[in-house]
Amino acid sequence: MRIFASDRVAARSKFWYYAASLKKLKKSVGEIVSLTEVLEKKPTRIKNFGIWLRYDSRSGTHNMYREYRDLTVAGAVTNCYRDMAARHRARSTSIQIMRVQEVSSSKCRRAHVKQFHDSKMKFPLPHRIVKSQYKSLIVAKRPSTFF
Secondary structure, three states: OOOOOOOHHHHHHHHHHHHHHHOOOOOOOOOOOOOOOOOOOOOOOOEEEEEEEEEEOOOOEEEEEEEEEEOOHHHHHHHHHHHHHHHHOOOHHHEEEEEEEEEOHHHOOOHHHHOOOOOOOOOOOOOOOOOOOOOOOOOOOOOOOOO
16 A cells, blocks of 8 residues: 655554555554655656545545646655645645556646647746856946846
8 A cells, every 4th residue: 555644653644544444454453564665766757647536625525636747756746735735725634645657648638737748848048147256246237137
């Protein structure tokens, strides 16, 4: 079972929460054998992640699929928690992440992820300030920041 938590104590607590809800298993009759952090195989390559989740809102329980573009699974899940808190006011305790999977570029559904799949993408650099150690800080005219 993959559990996303901020630390080991929170991970153990979430495990027992899910174990009690999925199977008839209590903390008094069970034992956690190992607790390991799963590291990313290629943390320098950007990937698309699909996250299937369930969350409790003020009106009921909702299922949702979301896509994020990040370097690691943990980063994508963190973005998901923050995004859900911002857009839906969902607390982290009310969000249950069911599945996280790397999604290929051709199978991405969301437009905000697809827009970064262009290989010839360029980003403008507006309002650049040239800082030089040889120039004086006090000059008679304003700096030109648009090149």
